[in-house]
Amino acid sequence: MPSPILAPRGTYDLLPPASTLRASLEARMRVLAQGYGYGEIRTPIFEATELFERGVGEGTDIVEKEMYTFVDKGERRMTLRPEFTAPVVRAALEHKLFSVGPQRFFYIGPIFRYERPQKGRYRQPHQFGVECYGYAEPEADVEVISLAWQLVRSHGISDARLQLNSIGDAVCRERYREALLAYLRPLAPTLSEDSQRRLERNPLRVLDSKDPRDGEAVKNAPHMLEHLCDPCAQHFSTVRALLDALSIPYDVNPRIVRGLDYYTRTVFEIVSNSLGAQSTVCGGGRYDNLVASLGGPDVPAVGFALGIERFEMILSAGGAEPAPPRRGVQAIALGAQARARLLLLAQQLRERGTTVFMDLADRKVAAQFKLAERNGARAGVILGSDELATGELVVRDLVERSDVRLSLDDTEQIAAVLERMGA
RNA sequence: GUGAUUGUAGCUCAGCUGGUUAGAGCGCCUGACUGUGACUCAGGAGGUCGCCGGUUCGAACCCGGUCAGUCACCCCA
Numbered sequence: 001m002p003s004p005i006l007a008p009r010g011t012y013d014l015l016p017p018a019s020t021l022r023a024s025l026e027a028r029m030r031v032l033a034q035g036y037g038y039g040e041i042r043t044p045i046f047e048a049t050e051l052f053e054r055g056v057g058e059g060t061d062i063v064e065k066e067m068y069t070f071v072d073k074g075e076r077r078m079t080l081r082p083e084f085t086a087p088v089v090r091a092a093l094e095h096k097l098f099s100v101g102p103q104r105f106f107y108i109g110p111i112f113r114y115e116r117p118q119k120g121r122y123r124q125p126h127q128f129g130v131e132c133y134g135y136a137e138p139e140a141d142v143e144v145i146s147l148a149w150q151l152v153r154s155h156g157i158s159d160a161r162l163q164l165n166s167i168g169d170a171v172c173r174e175r176y177r178e179a180l181l182a183y184l185r186p187l188a189p190t191l192s193e194d195s196q197r198r199l200e201r202n203p204l205r206v207l208d209s210k211d212p213r214d215g216e217a218v219k220n221a222p223h224m225l226e227h228l229c230d231p232c233a234q235h236f237s238t239v240r241a242l243l244d245a246l247s248i249p250y251d252v253n254p255r256i257v258r259g260l261d262y263y264t265r266t267v268f269e270i271v272s273n274s275l276g277a278q279s280t281v282c283g284g285g286r287y288d289n290l291v292a293s294l295g296g297p298d299v300p301a302v303g304f305a306l307g308i309e310r311f312e313m314i315l316s317a318g319g320a321e322p323a324p325p326r327r328g329v330q331a332i333a334l335g336a337q338a339r340a341r342l343l344l345l346a347q348q349l350r351e352r353g354t355t356v357f358m359d360l361a362d363r364k365v366a367a368q369f370k371l372a373e374r375n376g377a378r379a380g381v382i383l384g385s386d387e388l389a390t391g392e393l394v395v396r397d398l399v400e401r402s403d404v405r406l407s408l409d410d411t412e413q414i415a416a417v418l419e420r421m422g423a
Numbered sequence: 424g425u426g427a428u429u430g431u432a433g434c435u436c437a438g439c440u441g442g443u444u445a446g447a448g449c450g451c452c453u454g455a456c457u458g459u460g461a462c463u464c465a466g467g468a469g470g471u472c473g474c475c476g477g478u479u480c481g482a483a484c485c486c487g488g489u490c491a492g493u494c495a496c497c498c499c500a
Contacts (some may be wrong), residue, residue: 013489037468062499065498068488108457117492118494119494211496240430277496283500330460364457364458365460366456366458366459366460368459371460
């Protein structure tokens with residue numbers, strides 16, 4: 001007895017009608033990004049492992065324990081992409097796009113991370129994100145943030161907040177790190193085990209610890225914002241002023257740090273309460289050193305990544321989606337002869353863009369009406385021996401429950417009547 | 424990687440302190456109704472109780488392992 005094969009752990013099948021909702025969400029994301037002048041980029045789902053080691057950072061959890069890595073038949077180390085930014089930079093460098101000026105890209109697709117699944121966390125999640133290259137100006141930060149915020153707003157999501165912070169550049173962050181360490185080291189014995197471990201590796205992480213034992217130490221810790229160098233502080237205050245000018249509400253949250261090594265200056269998250277332990281639906285920020293660290297020119301960049309599954313979770317938490325409108329026509333044939341004739345009509349209607357559902361088994365009318373219900377059809381066209389004899393066909397409005405008889409050969413009129421019904 | 428919890432029909436779930444033929448509701452199929460879908464009635468199909476092993480005269484139920492779901496930690500979208 002062979003055991004049944006299931007979808008791999010942490011993955012899932014997207015079936016109708018959920019797949020339809022997903023497709024239309026993605027379509028709205030495309031329209032939005034294009035409206036900001038961003039062009040879609042599609043990169044391979046696997047890349048040289050080294051790209052992520054260098055791009056994301058060797059010390060990060062992603063690289064240390066979450067990558068799906070394999071050796072291909074040519075002995076190359078390959079990794080299923082755990083994020084999009086490094087591949088996008090790689091592609092832009094490979095095609096020398098940075099030598100022709102600023103670049104704006106958006107992407108939609110799956111990423112892969114080997115993690116234990118839980119609410120809002122999968123091994124093959126999907127992300128929508130944008131990347132803006134070539135502008136160090138704070139306007140670029142705000143452009144990217146407002147794009148993300150518009151996506152949230154346009155879906156009527158009220159339970160979402162924008163959190164903003166600056167983690168400085170290489171210079172002032174290092175200074176802050178020293179100050180933070182000087183403050184935390186004496187308190188080390190009072191910290192949670194996790195935070196004691198974080199202390200030397202990445203002390204900024206202690207700040208967003210969830211362990212109540214760290215609360216006291218974190219509360220009085222020095223803030224990054226007080227240690228920003230002048231250019232970074234200036235950048236941050238301009239970002240804030242521009243957000244205010246655009247009426248985009250935000251909270252400054254000095255505790256948000258991002259998980260990837262490449263961030264500089266502005267970092268932000270959009271959070272929601274309907275995501276369980278994962279509160280972040282969208283995370284992003286500036287990464288001015290990434291392009292250079294991957295061997296490219298000195299190109300500043302800002303971007304974000306948004307979790308599509310998490311976004312859908314927020315949408316469904318906001319209330320049940322309205323039932324989709326009834327659409328299309330159920331072609332109901334009684335007998336093989338009628339079915340053959342209806343096939344022709346179905347084809348003609350489909351050529352005009354009408355959705356036509358058709359049962360192909362020899363079922364009774366009643367059963368075929370049930371199928372029409374299940375398909376959400378707006379109208380039915382019925383053809384049996386009577387109609388074949390008289391050359392007429394019954395067009396039924398499935399909502400009004402009213403019938404009209406029309407000439408079977410007058411496709412124009414049939415189409416017109418169906419259109420009037422909204423089919 | 425760690426911990427908790429769950430796994431019986433397509434779906435939601437019953438199944439007494441282990442006892443022999445595993446149930447319900449909904450859904451599905453057929454018929455009552457040569458050809459009109461939300462009702463009614465009568466039938467029917469569908470399960471090796473996640474999988475493997477152990478204990479026992481006997482296991483859906485107890486024990487071990489394993490796979491998967493869910494939730495949390497770590498971390499992140």
